[in-house]
Amino acid sequence: MNRKSKDGKILLLQGNEALAEGALAAGCRFFAGYPITPASEIAEHMAMKLPAMGGTFIQMEDEIASMGAVIGASLAGVKAMTATSGPGFSLMQENIGFACMTETPCVVVDVMRGGPSTGLPTLASQGDVMQARWGTHGDHPIIVLAVSSVRDCFEIAVFAFNLSEKYRVPVIILSDEVVAHTRETFVPPSPDEIEIFNRVTPTVPPEWYIPYEDTGAGVPAMAAFGDGYRHHVTGLTHDERGFPSQRSDEIDALMRRFFRKITQGFHEIQRVETFMMDDAEIAVIAYGSVARSSRRAVIDARERGVKAGLLQLVTLFPFPRRHVEKVLQQCRAVLVPELNIGQMSREVKRVHRNSSRVETLNRLDGRLITPREIGDCLIKMYY
Numbered sequence: 001m002n003r004k005s006k007d008g009k010i011l012l013l014q015g016n017e018a019l020a021e022g023a024l025a026a027g028c029r030f031f032a033g034y035p036i037t038p039a040s041e042i043a044e045h046m047a048m049k050l051p052a053m054g055g056t057f058i059q060m061e062d063e064i065a066s067m068g069a070v071i072g073a074s075l076a077g078v079k080a081m082t083a084t085s086g087p088g089f090s091l092m093q094e095n096i097g098f099a100c101m102t103e104t105p106c107v108v109v110d111v112m113r114g115g116p117s118t119g120l121p122t123l124a125s126q127g128d129v130m131q132a133r134w135g136t137h138g139d140h141p142i143i144v145l146a147v148s149s150v151r152d153c154f155e156i157a158v159f160a161f162n163l164s165e166k167y168r169v170p171v172i173i174l175s176d177e178v179v180a181h182t183r184e185t186f187v188p189p190s191p192d193e194i195e196i197f198n199r200v201t202p203t204v205p206p207e208w209y210i211p212y213e214d215t216g217a218g219v220p221a222m223a224a225f226g227d228g229y230r231h232h233v234t235g236l237t238h239d240e241r242g243f244p245s246q247r248s249d250e251i252d253a254l255m256r257r258f259f260r261k262i263t264q265g266f267h268e269i270q271r272v273e274t275f276m277m278d279d280a281e282i283a284v285i286a287y288g289s290v291a292r293s294s295r296r297a298v299i300d301a302r303e304r305g306v307k308a309g310l311l312q313l314v315t316l317f318p319f320p321r322r323h324v325e326k327v328l329q330q331c332r333a334v335l336v337p338e339l340n341i342g343q344m345s346r347e348v349k350r351v352h353r354n355s356s357r358v359e360t361l362n363r364l365d366g367r368l369i370t371p372r373e374i375g376d377c378l379i380k381m382y383y
Helices: 015-026 040-049 063-075 086-102 129-134 150-167 177-181 248-263 289-303 321-330 344-351 371-382
Strands: 011-014 030-033 056-059 080-084 106-114 120-124 143-146 170-176 183-186 272-275 282-286 308-313 315-317 333-338 357-362
Touching (some): 015 040, 015 080, 015 177, 030 040, 030 063, 040 056, 063 106, 080 086, 086 170, 106 150, 106 177, 120 177, 129 143, 129 170, 129 315, 170 177, 282 289, 282 321, 282 371, 289 371, 308 321, 321 344
Parallel strands (some): 030 056, 106 170, 282 308, 282 333, 333 357
Antiparallel strands (some): 011 183, 106 120, 143 315
């Protein structure tokens, strides 16, 4: 339920606009991007708002350059972001890998549409889930979040920037055409209600600074270019000072630290929402726009005597295994509806131990899975 803010301000926003507003509230002051349906409104909103806030907006020549500019801005000490859809997201993968290797904080929004290739530019999909996790090559940790409402878009944009800055990783926000263009009333929180995390900067003199030092948290302090600290950046595997290395001990330590810093943060990073799960005997596991349909389907099923519940995945990766396993152990059957051939359902099936039945509901034509379609499946599963 929306409440009035201190100044009585109520906004009517679409999801894309709310993502931009959340990014600005989190401190984003640089955006580089290239127009693409159905994500263009994010760039349009940032182009309008950033200059007035002392920030920078640049329309780049393509998505490859956009991602490169975002990395450069972040290395210079500015919170930075880009937004795209499937084809552009594919082009960004090499530079996303560079951001992983250099531990450069940044946020990438992918407003999913049907594919592959040009696909269904104006219709919804959830076909980029595995690309978000594994799109760039090599072993690498990454954080992937999913939004399902206008309020989600604002709040998760802030959450994404906080995680990116805290753990020095790219964070990907997956939206889709339905969420992107849904308009809802939204009451923005006041600035003092928003928790903001800024990257840790060096507290030692420049001559003592070690750019990729293995700290207890696994996250080294990050100096901005131009602040007087020596900082070598390379996409090659490197030693703790940032210089290329092929030494086995240094490579192993680097890669294990990448994963350790995320593993240690599971409690904070892995976010889910539950709905009517206390006594649920069957459950829906969903994310994005399909989670909205699922919530309505659960309400309708309850009215028909079915003890249904919903586990909504906000964090897709690192996969919230302990939350999913709890549902699988509690319920005799689980439904995973998706706008793809079954990408997240494979993850659910991977961790289940035959304690329940996992069924799928997939749609590939760009249309939303309706509450009735999900509800009909729940009725069949229950009886």
